[in-house]
Ligand SMILES: [Ca+2]
């Protein structure tokens with residue numbers, strides 16, 4: 001390891017900045033594939049000389065004849081080297097690898113026969129349970145969220161049957177989001193979610209079958225924002241070794257700037273509260289409309305992407321005082337952001353589609369068997385819907401908030417959802433534009 005790298009790391013440590021390493025097939029302990037100059041001692045040397053290590057991220061992919069085996073062998077060895085290191089500021093590093101994430105199925109895979117991640121689905125390799133592999137060795141989920149042109153086959157009934165996207169543009173938007181979402185749904189408590197992103201990866205295959213349009217800047221921005229609104233901690237930008245990508249209009253550097261800017265547009269919202277509730281980790285392949293929503297205290301931000309070619313659609317929202325039952329209609333091909341102020345104490349805690357007296361009964365009775373886990377916890381990071389003040393815990397303050405709502409009659413049949421819902425006006429950021437630091441609304 002070069003002296004200057006250690007010197008830089010020490011300076012980073014002094015100012016409290018994170019230190020990370022990227023390991024590839026040439027500087028892993030057992031180099032493989034066709035790596036060029038190799039450095040098999042790079043990991044050991046780095047661990048022994050760095051003052052600390054926050055992230056060890058790998059791009060180890062199954063290149064070459066025995067690639068699958070070499071990925072496993074190297075990840076296991078790197079895991080051992082890090083975790084057994086005597087320096088606790090090294091041994092506690094977060095470790096992740098390209099395309100390794102928790103989840104038993106991968107609906108984003110074009111081929112239905114390759115969607116099971118708990119058994120071998122590739123040729124010429126041993127059985128490889130990728131879900132168990134992640135859970136054994138890794139704690140940074142790194143799904144590959146590229147808009148591959150090859151995903152256009154998700155709109156092909158010959159392969160997918162009825163389960164198709166409405167068009168190719170929707171396919172290359174939905175598939176990467178679904179892959180990030182399944183990782184988010186299955187993320188273990190305390191793990192990180194850092195997807196790989198890119199602008200476009202064309203298919204070197206017959207255009208009759210692989211022919212998706214490269215994503216527009218608006219689609220790229222929206223995908224990055226959906227990823228953040230589903231609990232990703234950060235993202236990592238992929239580039240090919242020669243620094244080029246196959247997007248005809250947006251080069252690598254431009255993509256990087258767009259992704260960083262799109263992510264940062266949400267900073268103000270995320271910074272407004274220490275804790276966040278992630279309301280939707282599901283995707284909808286067939287409709288072509290995807291929506292993500294995050295609650296920060298009593299504010300909610302919703303991003304709706306309608307990639308259907310002709311149908312206007314609205315996203316359904318959970319019954320809550322201050323929210324309409326659906327967002328306003330979003331025109332085909334458009335992305336739209338909506339923000340609302342709501343009363344998070346008045347919600348459909350029973351999850352039966354309405355707000356009534358049963359909801360506070362369910363809230364109170366659930367306190368006794370209080371479990372922190374919710375379906376949308378994203379590695380324990382997302383808060384429970386019952387955490388009304390977004391303090392990070394369901395506690396007495398939340399009970400008081402509910403009690404106040406009861407006193408105000410907000411759970412009574414006359415003043416519940418029926419009268420309050422639909423009466424609020426969304427602050428549609430459409431009219432505000434980018435100068436206010438909110439996500440763009442764009443057409444393709
Ligand atoms: Ca209810």
Ligand SMILES: [Ca+2]
Pocket residue numbers: 386387388389390391392393394395397398
């Ligand atoms: Ca609370």
